[in-house]
Each structure stands twice: as C-alpha cells, then as structure tokens.
Amino acid sequence: MSVSKLANAPSDASTNGAVVGCLPWIEDAGRVAPNDARALSKVFFVRLRELDEGTREFQYARNTLIEMNVTLVRYAARRFRNRGNGEMEDVLQVGTVGLIKAIDRFDIDREVEFATFAVPYIVGEIKRFFRDTSWSVHVPRRLQELSGDIKTAREELGGQLDRTPTVTDLSGHLDLSEDEISEGLVAAAGYTAGSLDTPAGDDGRTTDDITYARALGERDPGMELVENLHALAPLPDRLDERERHIIEMRFGQEMTQIQIATELGFSQMHVSRLLSRILTKLRTGLLTDR
Structure with missing residues (x-):
C-alpha cells in the first residue's frame, strides 16, 4: 500500500487489514523507505500529540516512529566509524537514545523536518558517549572539549601554515591564553593510555626484555626509614x-x-x-x- 493510502486508511484497513486506533498497522516499520518514513512520520506525530500517554495506541505510535527513523541513527553514526568497529554497536544504542529524546520533544507545529530536528540530538548523544567513556584518564569535561577544539585547530592551521602550529599559533587562532592551550595539550594525553609492555628503548629496539614495566622504578622501602629518622x-x-x-x-x-x-x-x-x-x-x- 502506498504512503498516501496508509496515511488516509480508514479504521478498518491497512497493509494487513488491521489498525491500531486511527493509525495503520505497519508490519516492519524498520524497513520503510526513508522518503515514505518522512511522510508517515508526520501522520504519526499528529496522532501522537492527540493520544494519552500510556495507552496502547500511544505506545504503538511512538514505537513505530522510533523504528521508522532508526536510519537517522545509522546515518549519524557513520561519522564516528573510525573510532573502532568494536564500539559501533554501542554508538547505535546511544544514538537511538538521542532519537527517542528527539521524538519525545518534537513539535509538529514548528514546521521543521523531523530529520533536521533529530540529527543534532542523535549526534549529541553519541558525542557525550565518547566523551564519557573513551578517555583513559578522567579529565574534566571542559578540558575534554578544549582538547577537541585544539585538535581541530591544529589540523586547520597545519594546512594553512604548512607546518605544525605552535602554542602561540593555537592561542591566537582560538583566542585563548597560551596557558590554557598548554593545559588542553596536557589533558589530551589522557585520551589514550600506553601499555606497560611497550618497548622502552630510545633506539627503536623492540626486544621484549626492555619494557616500561621493567624500566619503572620500584618503591624504596628505605625512604620511609629516612622520613621516620x-x-x-x-x-x-x-x-x-x-x-x-x-x-x-x-x-x-x-x-x-x-x-x-x-x-x-x-x-x-x-x-x-x-x-x-x-x-x-x-x-x-x-x-x-x-
């Protein structure tokens, strides 16, 4: 059945000859084409506004909107695919949380396309996920955001200057003090943690006998004696x-x-x-x- 027929289906007709309240029953909403999902979403949002929360029809309308628009989550998640395949399932899950928030807060009367409204919610939820889980060392959110700004600025200035930008270059570009830039650069080191089994030699040696774990000093029991004396x-x-x-x-x-x-x-x-x-x-x- 076409979108127009679905949108205008009477209470006794749908793709399966069944309806939920005044809404057509969609067997597999996740397989609805994006263009059809856009038109159908408007119908479901109009009806969702009229329904009482907690009713069977309300739950059906809300769940169908989520399933029809999950392609927006996959679309937004593409820009984060270089973060590692192992985390993509988590990215899709938190992106879906953003989609649900967008559905709950969308106002059809604003005459804004739902996709335009929803994508920032989805992307924001995914960014929050990476901000809260990807750093090896706990770093204040302010410094996490500053580190991201510095990374972007370094890439932009590197292309313009044809060299690695200095702290002074970054300071002028971001309109921040050099101390703030230095603080952000130090914080960026907390994003990833090196293994103690990494070779510690300065001459490129890769022998397993010389690792950071073996090179690190141990606690000297004599230090406590010195303090006591x-x-x-x-x-x-x-x-x-x-x-x-x-x-x-x-x-x-x-x-x-x-x-x-x-x-x-x-x-x-x-x-x-x-x-x-x-x-x-x-x-x-x-x-x-x-």
Whole structure:
C-alpha cells in the first residue's frame, strides 16, 4: 500500500487489514523507505500529540516512529566509524537514545523536518558517549572539549601554515591564553593510555626484555626509614642524660641488654623496663608532633 493510502486508511484497513486506533498497522516499520518514513512520520506525530500517554495506541505510535527513523541513527553514526568497529554497536544504542529524546520533544507545529530536528540530538548523544567513556584518564569535561577544539585547530592551521602550529599559533587562532592551550595539550594525553609492555628503548629496539614495566622504578622501602629518622631526630633532646646514654648504647653501639646492664650495674630486667619506657616516650613524641 502506498504512503498516501496508509496515511488516509480508514479504521478498518491497512497493509494487513488491521489498525491500531486511527493509525495503520505497519508490519516492519524498520524497513520503510526513508522518503515514505518522512511522510508517515508526520501522520504519526499528529496522532501522537492527540493520544494519552500510556495507552496502547500511544505506545504503538511512538514505537513505530522510533523504528521508522532508526536510519537517522545509522546515518549519524557513520561519522564516528573510525573510532573502532568494536564500539559501533554501542554508538547505535546511544544514538537511538538521542532519537527517542528527539521524538519525545518534537513539535509538529514548528514546521521543521523531523530529520533536521533529530540529527543534532542523535549526534549529541553519541558525542557525550565518547566523551564519557573513551578517555583513559578522567579529565574534566571542559578540558575534554578544549582538547577537541585544539585538535581541530591544529589540523586547520597545519594546512594553512604548512607546518605544525605552535602554542602561540593555537592561542591566537582560538583566542585563548597560551596557558590554557598548554593545559588542553596536557589533558589530551589522557585520551589514550600506553601499555606497560611497550618497548622502552630510545633506539627503536623492540626486544621484549626492555619494557616500561621493567624500566619503572620500584618503591624504596628505605625512604620511609629516612622520613621516620628525620622526624625522630629532635626527640632525643627531650630525654635526660641517662636515657640518651642507654639509647646510644642500645642502638648506636648495638649493645645487648645484658651488656648495658653490666655497663650500668643494673639488672637486665631493669634495663628492659628502662628501654620500654624510653621508646614509649619517643614513640608518643613521634606521633603527636606529626
């Protein structure tokens, strides 16, 4: 049945001899030709405005509009096909979300073609998807958008200047300060992350023995000891002379408790109690002074 016949079909006729309310039944709306979909969409939008949300006919009209215009999603998604085939299914899904938003917000009285109205919604949803999911490092949205502007400006200026544009060139072209341009360039590095298994040699070597993972330094356990000793340094001055002497013998001369006891004429038990008291005093000072 032609579009004109479908649009004007009475309540007892359609392609299958069935209707939903006053709308013709379309068996496979996704296979309607674009030109036919454009004309049919107007009919469905007019009826959709008259229907109560939640009714069977409203759901049919809305779902049919989505299926008939899904070609707009595929059209808008083409410009993002170089982002990787693995993400195209996700792109089509989020693009469909944009299509649904456009359908829910479209006003037939504005006399604007639905395709003209819907494509910006679809593209915006897809761009938002890439902005929120494609960056390897979380970067504020402002810097993500700035990085995109810088990328476009570099391509334009590169063709005009026949060289790689400098920060000054980009600053003048985008009417931004050089600090803002530098910030955007740094942020752009967060779009992709390199593998730690990437060869780290500067001479083009590709041996698996020299990778960033092997070249990266490890945490030095001695650094924490240095920090603790630095914090502890002023605390012995708070001890009396005998306490400092005991600490010197035990940790400076590495004498045993028995040797210290013999040196001072004390019992080993008494030396042990003195050391415990002195260390508690130092530990308390170390924690409270930080």
